[in-house]
Amino acid sequence: MCNRKQIIVVDDDLEIRELLTRYLENNRFQVTALERGEALIQLLQQGQSADLVVLDIMLPGADGFEICRQLRTFSQVPVIMLTANSDEMDRVVGLELGADDYLAKPFNPRELLARIRAILRRTEAAPPSGSEGARRYCRFAGFELDTANRRLRDADGAIVSLSGADYNLLTLFLGRVGEILSRELIAEQTRGRDNLPMDRFVDVHVSRLRQRLGDDARRPTLIKTVRGKGYVLTSTLEQSDESIFPA
Structure with missing residues (x-):
């Protein structure tokens, strides 16, 4: 059980937090659900491990953009941003700040799961040359x-x-x-x-x-x-x- 990947979900919508927690746990992930982005920053700076963060843009206090910007000053953890805005600029800004992917609301949890798995596969990929003789x-x-x-x-x-x-x-x-x-x-x-x-x-x-x-x-x-x-x-x-x- 301890080998399960750790996902942190940050969303101020209680229903979404509960839905994603149940769904991801049923798919063999460990999940920590947070309401505010500031709690995410504090948790990670205190040494909490995470394999991926699902981060909503529209948050109370500091929004997802600001949280992503702060996160990238000390962590490389992959981030998928959730946006309720269909405007392409929201997605572009998120990527410019260091997000790895984005998903527009409303979304199918199965699509989020597929995105999470795809990113985790890429982060665990082999060194650049892809050959057995690749050096560190x-x-x-x-x-x-x-x-x-x-x-x-x-x-x-x-x-x-x-x-x-x-x-x-x-x-x-x-x-x-x-x-x-x-x-x-x-x-x-x-x-x-x-x-x-x-x-x-x-x-x-x-x-x-x-x-x-x-x-x-x-x-x-x-x-x-x-x-x-x-x-x-x-x-x-x-x-x-x-x-x-x-x-």
């Missing part, structure tokens, strides 16, 4: 990625904050250095579903990863846009079993 540390453009701890450091050794979606996209690029990745491929590999017409979310993910890496969006030199084709990571890649930074 990947170095590129002055950065070092520890694939065991999912931790990225810059040239000075400072930790670069990555969400689960950021990490998945980065490892996709590192596994295919120099190869042009289409938006369709990126959507399929990082989101688990097709990239719909006019869907901006792949572009938002790439833009956010560029920000994390300090790559100028107007004149990117690391992740370049290939017009009409997609994106390409233009860096050499070195892999090692040893870190360049002291333990």
Whole structure:
């Protein structure tokens, strides 16, 4: 039983909290249900473990956007945001702040379950090269990625904050250095579903990863846009079993 994944549900609607708690527990998850986002931040900062957070946008006090922003300053736990607004901008803003996925209300709990399972599968995926000989540390453009701890450091050794979606996209690029990745491929590999017409979310993910890496969006030199084709990571890649930074 202790191997069950821990899900935290944050929603001010008691009926939704109770519904999701029952449904997810029946599907072999452990669930903690909270009414306010501030309680989530406090819980995680106190050391509560979580494998994924389901976070409503419309919350009393700090809204889901603000809570997601605060969360990303100290945690990479995957986040699925719930929105009652069908406006695409709500979803884009959530993704820009570090959410891994979104779901519009009203929703079928089975779809939420499918999204949760898909994200958890991706977060447990193999290191970027996907080969048996893959090594723990990947170095590129002055950065070092520890694939065991999912931790990225810059040239000075400072930790670069990555969400689960950021990490998945980065490892996709590192596994295919120099190869042009289409938006369709990126959507399929990082989101688990097709990239719909006019869907901006792949572009938002790439833009956010560029920000994390300090790559100028107007004149990117690391992740370049290939017009009409997609994106390409233009860096050499070195892999090692040893870190360049002291333990």
